[in-house]
Amino acid sequence: xxxxxxxxxxxxxxxxxLRLSCEASGHTISxxxxxxxxxxxxxxxxxxxxxxxxxxxxxxxxxxxxxxxxSRDNAKSSVYLQMNxxxxxxxxxxxxxxxxxxxxxxxxxxxxxxxxxxVTVSS
Numbered sequence: 001x002x003x004x005x006x007x008x009x010x011x012x013x014x015x016x017x018l019r020l021s022c023e024a025s026g027h028t029i030s031x032x033x034x035x036x037x038x039x040x041x042x043x044x045x046x047x048x049x050x051x052x053x054x055x056x057x058x059x060x061x062x063x064x065x066x067x068x069x070x071s072r073d074n075a076k077s078s079v080y081l082q083m084n085x086x087x088x089x090x091x092x093x094x095x096x097x098x099x100x101x102x103x104x105x106x107x108x109x110x111x112x113x114x115x116x117x118x119v120t121v122s123s
Contacts, residue, residue: 002027002112004096012086015085016121020081022096022114030074033103036081038092038119045095047105047111049081057103086121093118 020036035050045094049070050059058070067086074077079096082101094117104110 002098003031004098004112004114006094006096006114009094011120011122014086014088014121014123016086017082017084018086018119020094020096020117022079022081022085024079024098027072027121028071029077029079029098033099034068034070034072034079034101035097035104036079036094037097037107037110038090038094039116040089040092043092045107047107048094049104050099050103051079051091052103058107059103061105083119086119088123089123091119091121092121096113 003025006024007023009101011016033052036048037045038048039045047061051070051072067084096114098112099110
Protein backbone atom coordinates (compact mmCIF):
# COMPACT_ATOMS: atom_id res chain seq x y z
CA UNK A 1 0.00 0.00 0.00
CA UNK A 2 1.43 3.35 -1.06
CA UNK A 3 1.05 6.31 1.24
CA UNK A 4 1.59 9.84 -0.02
CA UNK A 5 2.17 12.85 2.22
CA UNK A 6 2.21 16.38 0.84
CA UNK A 7 3.90 19.34 2.48
CA UNK A 8 5.07 22.83 1.67
CA UNK A 9 1.77 24.63 1.34
CA UNK A 10 1.05 27.91 3.04
CA UNK A 11 0.09 31.54 2.63
CA UNK A 12 1.96 33.59 0.05
CA UNK A 13 1.42 36.95 -1.59
CA UNK A 14 0.47 37.50 -5.21
CA UNK A 15 3.61 36.94 -7.32
CA UNK A 16 5.29 34.80 -4.69
CA UNK A 17 6.66 31.26 -4.84
CA LEU A 18 6.16 27.97 -3.05
CA ARG A 19 7.67 24.52 -3.39
CA LEU A 20 5.41 21.61 -2.65
CA SER A 21 6.76 18.19 -1.75
CA CYS A 22 5.16 14.77 -1.81
CA GLU A 23 6.87 11.88 -0.09
CA ALA A 24 5.83 8.29 -0.69
CA SER A 25 6.16 5.34 1.64
CA GLY A 26 5.16 1.72 1.50
CA HIS A 27 6.37 1.17 -2.04
CA THR A 28 8.97 2.51 -4.40
CA ILE A 29 7.64 5.11 -6.80
CA SER A 30 10.38 4.81 -9.39
CA UNK A 31 8.22 2.74 -11.77
CA UNK A 32 5.20 5.01 -11.71
CA UNK A 33 4.01 8.35 -12.93
CA UNK A 34 3.33 11.01 -10.34
CA UNK A 35 1.16 14.08 -10.58
CA UNK A 36 -0.22 17.12 -8.86
CA UNK A 37 -3.87 18.08 -8.97
CA UNK A 38 -5.62 20.92 -7.20
CA UNK A 39 -9.09 21.61 -5.93
CA UNK A 40 -10.42 25.07 -5.20
CA UNK A 41 -13.44 25.58 -2.91
CA UNK A 42 -16.64 24.52 -4.64
CA UNK A 43 -14.82 23.29 -7.73
CA UNK A 44 -13.70 19.96 -9.12
CA UNK A 45 -10.18 18.61 -8.77
CA UNK A 46 -8.13 19.59 -11.82
CA UNK A 47 -4.87 18.45 -13.33
CA UNK A 48 -1.81 20.60 -12.63
CA UNK A 49 1.23 18.59 -13.72
CA UNK A 50 2.50 15.05 -14.20
CA UNK A 51 5.89 13.43 -14.55
CA UNK A 52 6.89 10.06 -15.93
CA UNK A 53 9.16 7.49 -14.30
CA UNK A 54 12.16 9.66 -15.07
CA UNK A 55 12.23 13.38 -15.51
CA UNK A 56 12.23 13.22 -19.30
CA UNK A 57 8.47 13.38 -19.64
CA UNK A 58 6.46 16.12 -18.02
CA UNK A 59 3.01 17.50 -18.74
CA UNK A 60 1.24 20.58 -17.46
CA UNK A 61 -2.24 22.00 -17.31
CA UNK A 62 -2.86 24.87 -19.71
CA UNK A 63 -3.19 27.40 -16.92
CA UNK A 64 0.35 26.72 -15.66
CA UNK A 65 1.91 28.59 -18.61
CA UNK A 66 5.51 28.10 -17.56
CA UNK A 67 5.00 29.13 -13.95
CA UNK A 68 5.21 25.67 -12.35
CA UNK A 69 7.82 22.93 -12.61
CA UNK A 70 7.31 19.32 -11.58
CA SER A 71 10.31 17.18 -10.66
CA ARG A 72 11.07 13.99 -8.83
CA ASP A 73 13.81 12.31 -6.82
CA ASN A 74 13.26 8.57 -6.94
CA ALA A 75 16.01 7.95 -4.39
CA LYS A 76 13.99 9.99 -1.92
CA SER A 77 10.64 8.63 -3.11
CA SER A 78 9.57 12.21 -3.60
CA VAL A 79 7.99 14.46 -6.18
CA TYR A 80 8.02 18.25 -6.11
CA LEU A 81 6.10 21.16 -7.55
CA GLN A 82 7.92 24.46 -7.78
CA MET A 83 5.35 27.21 -8.19
CA ASN A 84 6.41 30.70 -9.20
CA UNK A 85 4.46 33.84 -10.05
CA UNK A 86 1.56 32.64 -7.96
CA UNK A 87 -1.81 34.27 -8.42
CA UNK A 88 -4.87 34.41 -6.16
CA UNK A 89 -6.62 32.00 -8.53
CA UNK A 90 -3.99 29.39 -7.68
CA UNK A 91 -5.51 29.17 -4.21
CA UNK A 92 -6.54 25.53 -3.68
CA UNK A 93 -5.73 22.31 -1.93
CA UNK A 94 -2.95 20.60 -3.86
CA UNK A 95 -2.96 16.82 -4.03
CA UNK A 96 -0.25 14.39 -5.04
CA UNK A 97 -1.22 11.27 -6.95
CA UNK A 98 0.42 8.08 -8.20
CA UNK A 99 -0.63 6.26 -11.35
CA UNK A 100 0.36 2.66 -11.99
CA UNK A 101 -0.33 2.91 -15.73
CA UNK A 102 0.75 5.61 -18.14
CA UNK A 103 1.07 9.31 -17.37
CA UNK A 104 -2.57 10.31 -17.22
CA UNK A 105 -4.15 13.70 -16.79
CA UNK A 106 -7.45 12.29 -15.55
CA UNK A 107 -8.11 12.12 -11.84
CA UNK A 108 -9.83 8.74 -12.07
CA UNK A 109 -6.70 7.14 -13.54
CA UNK A 110 -4.66 7.75 -10.41
CA UNK A 111 -4.50 4.93 -7.89
CA UNK A 112 -3.21 6.61 -4.76
CA UNK A 113 -3.65 10.07 -3.30
CA UNK A 114 -2.28 12.10 -0.46
CA UNK A 115 -4.37 14.17 1.94
CA UNK A 116 -3.46 17.45 0.28
CA UNK A 117 -1.74 20.66 1.29
CA UNK A 118 -3.42 24.07 1.32
CA VAL A 119 -2.01 26.85 -0.82
CA THR A 120 -3.43 30.32 -0.32
CA VAL A 121 -2.35 33.27 -2.45
CA SER A 122 -3.35 36.68 -1.17
CA SER A 123 -3.87 39.68 -3.43
